[in-house]
C-alpha cells in the first residue's frame with residue numbers, strides 16, 4: 001500500500017455542541033465529527049473514510065461531563081475511557097462498565113478514546129457498545145434543530161452502521177442504575193492477546209431477592225453477531241429461578257441457539273458459538289456470586 005496518508009481535509013475545533021451541530025448542518029455528509037480520533041484517523045489514513053471537513057468535539061466542555069443521578073449514570077460523549085475507569089461513582093454504581101473497560105485496548109488507548117466515539121464507531125466486538133446494549137442505555141442525539149433519544153438496543157444496525165444521521169452528534173449516554181441491593185455483574189472475553197479485539201465476549205447483570213432467587217437478569221454477547229447482541233429474552237427466562245448450575249447451563253445453551261456467528265481467519269463460527277456459551281455461563285456465575293456477596297455485606 002502506497003503512503004498511509006489521509007486525503008486533504010479542513011479542520012475546525014469547536015467550543016460547543018451547538019457549534020458542532022451548526023457545522024454538521026452546513027456541510028452535510030462531507031463533514032465528520034472527530035473525538036479521540038483513534039478509530040477515525042486510521043480509517044482516514046487507509047482512505048476508508050474521506051471527510052472533507054473534520055469537526056473536533058474532543059474539548060467541548062458540555063460533552064465531557066460525568067454525573068450520577070438517583071437512577072442513572074450520565075456520560076458526556078467525549079468523556080475519556082480512562083476518566084470513566086477511575087471515577088468512584090462509576091465504580092460504585094455501574095461496576096459492569098468498569099469490568100468492561102479493562103478489556104478495551106490498552107492504558108494508552110483508553111487515555112484518549114471516548115465513550116461516545118466507541119459507541120458511534122459500533123465495532124461488533126467493542127465492549128462499551130455491548131454494555132450500552134445489554135443495559136439498554138439511552139442515547140441522546142442532537143442536531144441543529146434540537147435533541148432526540150434512542151434506546152441503545154435500537155441504535156446498532158450492522159457492523160459499524162448505526163441509526164445516527166450524518167448531521168447528528170451523540171451528546172450523552174444515560175446508563176440505568178439498578179436499585180436492587182443484591183446486584184452483581186461480570187464481563188469476560190477471549191482474544192488472541194489481551195487488548196486485541198475479542199473473538200467472543202459476554203457480560204451479564206443480575207439482581208437477586210433475599211432468598212437468592214433471580215428478580216432481574218440481562219446479558220449479551222459480542223463479536224459473534226453483526227451488532228452487540230443483547231439477549232433480554234434469555235434474561236427473562238431466569239426470573240424466579242435460583243441461578244444454580246442447571247439454570248446457568250440452560251441460559252448458556254439458549255444463547256448459543258440464538259446466535260449464528262460467522263467464521264473468519266481467527267476463529268470458525270462454531271468455535272465462536274462455543275466461546276459464547278462458555279462465556280455466558282462464566283459471567284452469569286460471576287454476577288450471581290457477586291450479588292450473593294453483596295447480600296452478605298448488607299446483612
Ligand SMILES: Cc1cc2nc3c(=O)[nH]c(=O)nc-3n(C[C@H](O)[C@H](O)[C@H](O)COP(=O)(O)OP(=O)(O)OC[C@H]3O[C@@H](n4cnc5c(N)ncnc54)[C@H](O)[C@@H]3O)c2cc1C
Pocket residue numbers: 032033034035036037038039040041057077078103104105106109112113114115116117118119120121123125126127128164168169170171195196197198
Ligand atoms: C491499539 C488500539 C486498540 C484498540 N482496542 C480496542 C478494544 O479492544 N475494544 C474496543 O472497543 N475498541 C478498541 N479500540 C478502538 C478505540 O476504543 C476507538 O478509538 C474508539 O472505539 C473510538 O473512540 P474515539 O474517541 O477515538 O473516536 P473517533 O475515532 O474520533 O471516532 C470514531 C467514529 O465515531 C464518530 N464520532 C465520535 N464521537 C462522536 C459523537 N459524539 N457523535 C457522533 N459521532 C461521533 C466519528 O465521526 C467516527 O466515525 C482500539 C484502538 C486502538 C488504536
